[in-house]
Amino acid sequence: MAGETINIKLKIWRQAGQGKPGKFESYEVNDVSVDMSFLEMLDVLNENELKKGNDPVHFDHDCREGICGMCSLYINGKPHGPKHGITTCQLHMRTFKNGETIVVEPWRASAFPVLKDLMVDRTAFERIQQAGGYVTISTGGVPDANEIAIPKTVADEAMDAAQCIGCGACVAACKNASAMLFTAAKVSQLAVLPQGKAERKRRALAMLEQHDSEGFGACTNTGACEAVCPKEISITHIARLNREFTRAAFSGSETDYTN
Amino acid sequence: MSWQKSLSSTIGRKIMMSLSGILLILFLAGHVSGNMTLLLGKADAFNAYAHFMSTNPAVQVIANVFKLFFVGHIFYAILLTRQNKKARGGEAYKVSNKDGSSVSKYMGVLGSVIGVFLVIHLSQYWAVMHEYAGTIGTTTVDGVQMKDLYSVVATSYQNPMIVGGYVVSMIILAYHLWHGFASAFQTLGINNKRYTPVISFVGKAYSIIVPLLFAAIPVAMFING
Numbered sequence: 001m002a003g004e005t006i007n008i009k010l011k012i013w014r015q016a017g018q019g020k021p022g023k024f025e026s027y028e029v030n031d032v033s034v035d036m037s038f039l040e041m042l043d044v045l046n047e048n049e050l051k052k053g054n055d056p057v058h059f060d061h062d063c064r065e066g067i068c069g070m071c072s073l074y075i076n077g078k079p080h081g082p083k084h085g086i087t088t089c090q091l092h093m094r095t096f097k098n099g100e101t102i103v104v105e106p107w108r109a110s111a112f113p114v115l116k117d118l119m120v121d122r123t124a125f126e127r128i129q130q131a132g133g134y135v136t137i138s139t140g141g142v143p144d145a146n147e148i149a150i151p152k153t154v155a156d157e158a159m160d161a162a163q164c165i166g167c168g169a170c171v172a173a174c175k176n177a178s179a180m181l182f183t184a185a186k187v188s189q190l191a192v193l194p195q196g197k198a199e200r201k202r203r204a205l206a207m208l209e210q211h212d213s214e215g216f217g218a219c220t221n222t223g224a225c226e227a228v229c230p231k232e233i234s235i236t237h238i239a240r241l242n243r244e245f246t247r248a249a250f251s252g253s254e255t256d257y258t259n
Numbered sequence: 260m261s262w263q264k265s266l267s268s269t270i271g272r273k274i275m276m277s278l279s280g281i282l283l284i285l286f287l288a289g290h291v292s293g294n295m296t297l298l299l300g301k302a303d304a305f306n307a308y309a310h311f312m313s314t315n316p317a318v319q320v321i322a323n324v325f326k327l328f329f330v331g332h333i334f335y336a337i338l339l340t341r342q343n344k345k346a347r348g349g350e351a352y353k354v355s356n357k358d359g360s361s362v363s364k365y366m367g368v369l370g371s372v373i374g375v376f377l378v379i380h381l382s383q384y385w386a387v388m389h390e391y392a393g394t395i396g397t398t399t400v401d402g403v404q405m406k407d408l409y410s411v412v413a414t415s416y417q418n419p420m421i422v423g424g425y426v427v428s429m430i431i432l433a434y435h436l437w438h439g440f441a442s443a444f445q446t447l448g449i450n451n452k453r454y455t456p457v458i459s460f461v462g463k464a465y466s467i468i469v470p471l472l473f474a475a476i477p478v479a480m481f482i483n484g
Binding site for chain 2: 011024074077078111173178180205211212216219220224227236239243244245249250
């Protein structure tokens with residue numbers, strides 16, 4: 001059974017490499033199944049381009065089931081496209097009209113340099129995570145389940161924050177290219193749990209310091225980040241990060257009390 | 260992290276914006292309540308209030324502290340705006356994002372207009388009151404001789420340009436407060452189910468009522484002639 005198909009026009013940002021000048025190129029893709037994901041449509045485009053001997057459009061992708069955080073794309077002015085609470089790989093072509101022109105841009109931020117076309121370097125997120133987004137534990141025997149009692153509401157709050165897949169949509173949407181929502185989610189998921197509380201001060205200070213040194217902006221409380229977040233992470237977590245930071249900055253970190 | 264480093268971090272700078280902003284919000288409440296004597300058309304009461312505000316030693320100390328908050332609020336706004344523009348980078352999006360609060364995206368522009376208003380406002384009344392510019396007569400209230408600021412104000416509000424400029428500035432101020440009031444609390448980490456609905460309601464009410472009261476004064480004085 002041949003399903004419904006549409007013809008679309010694309011304006012895609014093409015850039016040969018980091019620091020090189022880029023420009024928009026126009027493409028047409030015909031007979032696109034409406035059941036395809038946006039990335040599958042790009043695969044079809046690239047097949048066509050390869051057959052013509054052209055350089056395919058580079059874009060990041062991995063799991064294609066909305067959980068890895070690799071896919072990005074700023075589609076018609078929205079990170080991950082016009083739908084709410086999904087990643088680009090979960091965006092279907094039925095969202096678009098026949099004959100529609102779709103503008104596809106990379107995430108733009110000083111801290112996310114374009115590597116090629118639509119692919120950007122998001123390792124700044126990894127360095128923020130490495131600065132303190134973990135719990136120091138002594139590995140050993142497996143502890144008993146439920147040894148530490150955690151109320152369901154607290155576990156839910158931690159899980160809401162832990163949904164962050166680090167895709168960078170928050171930075172892409174933010175007028176200040178701030179990574180507060182990402183940093184807040186990573187601080188929050190541990191700050192509410194007893195295992196994470198022990199290092200909360202050091203974590204908040206170190207992760208914010210890394211956030212700033214990567215060249216991300218400050219938060220204006222605009223809320224564009226939570227509107228585009230594929231995991232619907234709320235800016236109430238940014239308020240928690242602000243509390244965690246304030247607590248740590250004005251009371252000193254754990255190490256300030258020791259030699 | 261040293262305290263200097265904490266204060267120059269993104270959140271540290273935002274906390275300075277927030278604290279100075281909240282204190283300036285309080286300043287507006289004080290200012291508008293004093294100005295109510297004008298709305299009631301009580302020249303002597305207004306002159307007595309202006310006299311108290313410019314001579315009471317405690318008020319002088321508080322006034323100087325508030326000048327610091329104004330300067331601090333503007334100083335940190337410039338620092339943050341520079342930092343944010345640098346973070347956004349040189350290449351602009353072809354299609355811009357429309358999500359989030361639109362007022363928040365123009366806080367710098369709104370604030371700059373308020374800054375221009377402030378300079379004009381101070382040169383019209385504050386500079387005259389302190390005799391840095393213009394001339395001011397005297398009047399006697401309850402046997403005390405004092406400067407007649409009421410006449411300066413009343414004369415200026417016969418000029419439709421000044422009245423119009425004042426009203427427009429208050430609309431701009433209302434927009435600035437519309438975002439700024441609740442945003443200040445979010446920056447301080449106060450965002451929870453219990454207080455946030457109250458804060459945002461009070462913030463929205465405040466950002467309408469206070470500029471409205473301010474703007475009502477020149478309009479009423481203009482209409483009454």
